[in-house]
Amino acid sequence: MTINGQVINYTATTGYLQLKTEDGKPKANIFFVAYTKDGVTDRKVRPMTYTFNGGPGSSSVWLHMGIIGPKRVLMSDKGDVLSPPYSYVDNEYSWLDKTDMVFLDPVTTGYSRAVTGENDKQFHGYDEDIQSMGEAIRLYATRYDRWHSPKFLAGESYGTTRAAGLSEYLQSKYKFYLNGVVLISSILNMQTARFDIGNDLPFPLFLPTYAATAWYHKKLDADLQRDLKTTLKEVEAFALGEYHTALMKGSDLTAAEYENIVNKLSRYTGLSKDYIRQTNLRIDIHKFDKELRREEGLTVGRLDSRFTGRDYNDVGVTPEFDPSNDGTISGPYSAALNHYVRAELKFKNDLPYEILGGRVQPWNYNNVQNRYLNVAESLRKAMAVNPYLKVWVLCGYYDLATPYFAAEYTFSTMGLRPEQKKNVNFTYYEAGHMLYVHKPSLIQVKKDADKLYNDVMKEINSAPVK
Incomplete structure (x- = not known):
């Protein structure tokens, strides 16, 4: 294939990695697809990226056939689904010119399964x-x-949670040191996204994405509609300042303070003042998705709030489905992967390829009973031990699943030293959770990825030889 004018000859390898106990007893088979550039004689100069998605319960199909791999699902430039039966094309924005890659499906996703007699739980x-x-x-x-x-890890969504955990685990367990971790639509601290009674943290952290969504759907006042980034700066300052303080004060707010917050929340979200009062200043993500365009009979997407859908009726509290997932991307990616693996890669398997399902539920969080999972500390430890570890965080402005402001908050509160903060880079895109379905974002991500790999390799090559 050709990437940035360079012809890349490569080998695709697919099959299973069998997990065994040290005495040789099989436990599970991990399905993988790997791509390696031909003609490389010195693997010290050829990066290897280990890639997976999230869920929990997702296969690696999204990063595989949406952004990093040599093929990509064909969609409109915005990210709209084209007519079934769908198709895919060579991915001229693949990272294969910079790195070899392997896509791994966790147990009970994709074709990965526990072996017969072993409980997949x-x-x-x-x-x-x-x-x-x-x-x-x-x-x-x-x-x-x-x-x-x-060595690099690349994960998306819960895959960023996994990547952060692996950065420390691989280092401590196997002395397997990484050069980079790529976090696409990052969530490391689950408290930032759990709308539980008594947990007010998500409300200010989601607010800028509510504002971005309202901006996209032209629901804001004229002065706020002029420029997205300028508007978001104003909203961010309010979220961390007046709004956060108001939530902390709770019922101790004066009537004047309360109405001031109502007015500003309405201004920044496009929701009515009466509705803001009904929420007691606390706007739940799913209710926002239903409320923003209720009068038009439309809901907005959670994974990508640019997209809209219609429910059976307009009286519900939350949407019936996510128009940016069930109504947009699942079908094309499923069709592409199932055809590609069998027809082109010649991997014959009659198991259903589990794209994204609930077979892994309930997910075991026994390691964090009575508290929220927060793997930011795992990543911080990895960065403290390995001062060369680079972290790249990719954020979509219209991502209501893992909002960009929550990712910023997580990194600003994880206790990074100044020298460690220099190793973290945030980039932003006018897209949603699967930011690569938006073609202009896909093109920009490729440029940003090239910079990451070029910078790391430059650092490696400039290191003194002793």
Whole structure:
């Protein structure tokens, strides 16, 4: 294939990595698809990127056939679905010119399964997943001789949670040190996205994305509609200042203070003042999705709030479905992967390829009973031990699943030292959770990815030889 004018000859390898106990007892088969550039004689100069999605319960299909791999699902430039039966094309924005890559499906996603006689629930939890995916990465690096390659992880959504956990686990368990971690639509601290009674943290952190969504749908006052980024700066300052303070004061707010917050929340969200009062200043994401365009009979998407859908009726509290997931991307990606793997890669398997489902539920969070999972500390520890570890955080302005402001908050409160903060880079795109379905964002991501790999390789090549 051709990327940035360069012809890349590559080999695709697909199959299973079998997880075993040390005495050789099989436990599970991890399905993978790997792409390696041909003609590379020195693997020390060829990066290797280990890639997965999230869920929990998602296969790696989204990053595989949406952004990083050599093929991508064909959609409109905005990200609208084209007519079935769908198609895919060569991905001229693939990262294959910069890095080899392997896409890994956690147990019970994709074609990955526990072996006969083993309970798949033993892999369905935070700690269990980190251990099994860590072993799969170690096994691939060992079997395919990639220990000397520069090493990267790339995860999306819960895959960023996994990547942060793996950054410390791989380092401490196997002394497997990384050069970079790519966090696409990042969520490291679950408290930032749980709308529980008594947890007011999500409300100010989601507010800028509510404002971006209202801006996109032209629901804001004229002065706020002029420029998205200028508007978001104003909203961010309000969210961290007056709004956060008001939530902390709770019922101790004066009537004047309360009405001031009502007026500004209405101004920044496009929702009525009466509705803001009904929420007691606390706007839940799913209710926002239903309320913003209720008068027009439309709901907005959670994964990508640019998209709209219609429910059976308009009286519900929350949407019946996510128009940016069920109504947009699931069908094309499922059709593409199932055809591509069998017809082109010649991998014959009659199992259903589990794209994104509930077979891993309930997910085991026993490691954080009575508290929220927060893996930011795992990433901080990895960065403290490994001062060369680079972290790239990719955020979509219209992502209501993992809002950009929550990711910023997480990194600003995780206790990074100044020298560590220099190793973190945020980039932003006018897209949603799967930011690559928006073609202008996909093109920009490729440029940003090139910079990451170029910078890391430049640092490696400039290191003094002793």
